[in-house]
Amino acid sequence: MRNYWWKILAYLLLLTVCTEGFLVKVPVLEGRLQQSVRNTFFHVPMWFGMMIFFTVSVVYALLYLYKQKPGYDHYALEFARTGTVFGILGLITGAIWANYQWGSPWSGDPKQNGAAVAILIYLAYFVLRGSINDIDKRHKISAVYNIFAYAMLFPTIWILPRMTESLHPGGMGAEGNPGLNPNDSAPAVTSFMWIGVAGWTLLGVWITTLRIRLQFLIEKKLHG
């Protein structure tokens, strides 16, 4: 119980989001957003999850460079993988929603483009890993690329959208949009969004820990 309480918590949180999230009363905004605002409980947590997992991944990459323990590389790899999956899911959930609300699944919004670049950068991370055969070298070089890519990408994701106009909420017109506008959301939407962030992130951590255990088992089998 001491070790797996958070898995039960993840289950309960996601159960809440997937049932009560569809039933809770949300503002209809003169018919503009209708019920589609409930996408906030699914789409937004994907981005929180992606950013959290990429950040954890870069922390493990740093740890690897300082301690040179191969285990840290498994952590960095698997968190980057889960982050990429969450990013792709975020793009898909956004595109389905945008198809109805903005008129087309892809409208070249700065946030959409930034997210697509993020996923491309992390896909390059997996290609780079695959192209190095020597294991120690692979761990070290992918850790270096991980840190570099993170440092190049995240300032632009966090700074640039605030400088240009976007269709995403938080609108300050030409002043730029951060992507969320907590001051202009109904309390029900905000609270269920945070439940979603917690639930989906915990689920992502769960998936990642399973994959890390698998990596360690494979390594044990290969090297005795």
Add this chain to the structure above:
Amino acid sequence: MPDAAIFANNMSTSVKHIVTLIKKDLLLEVRQQYTFYGILLYVASTIFIVYLTMGQPEGQVWNSLFWIVQLFVCVNAVAKSFLGDSRGRMLYFYSIAGATDFILSKLVFNIILMLVMSLLSLGVFIVLLDNPLTHFTAFLGISMLGGLGLALVFTFLAAIAAKAQQQAALMAIMGFPVIVPQLLLLSKIAKTAFEPVIQGGIWQMVLVLMGLDLLTVILALILFPFLWKD
């Protein structure tokens, strides 16, 4: 000797190392002229192809073509910067100069190379594709800034790619997504050089760009020693 004097002494030796290494790279470039002329030919023929297929495009197209050509020129010019040195020679540099001096010399050399290339491609662009610029000096400055940023990022990526197989392909796979934010900023800043009045808001973007450049240098200095050691 007091600490400050030791520090000053270390600084002067490391500056000496860096200058020597840059001189070595420049000398190699002068001796093996075919690589330098190869890139020149690359620049000229790429822009000539653009001219033949596009004619003389208007401002926005001109701008985006300029940055795409810069990107490809940079990949080709910088990619080879770690290939010329064999394993044994790298070990030799490591023992006499140290990793940070070595990467700094490569960064400075590639910046010089890219500044020359930027000037050159700007010249060829204006000759072949006409000059839609209203603020020539502003665009000149922006293209220098762009050359600087591209050179920094790709030098570091070349250092990573040099450790893996299929370096040329990896440079493109790693480099193109990583450089997108910078290119986006650059083309946005450059757009003002085509308009009658330079907008005030561009300084904010120039600052972000310079911040990214500084970040690249710092990361290269911190991370390169890890790449170097085998």
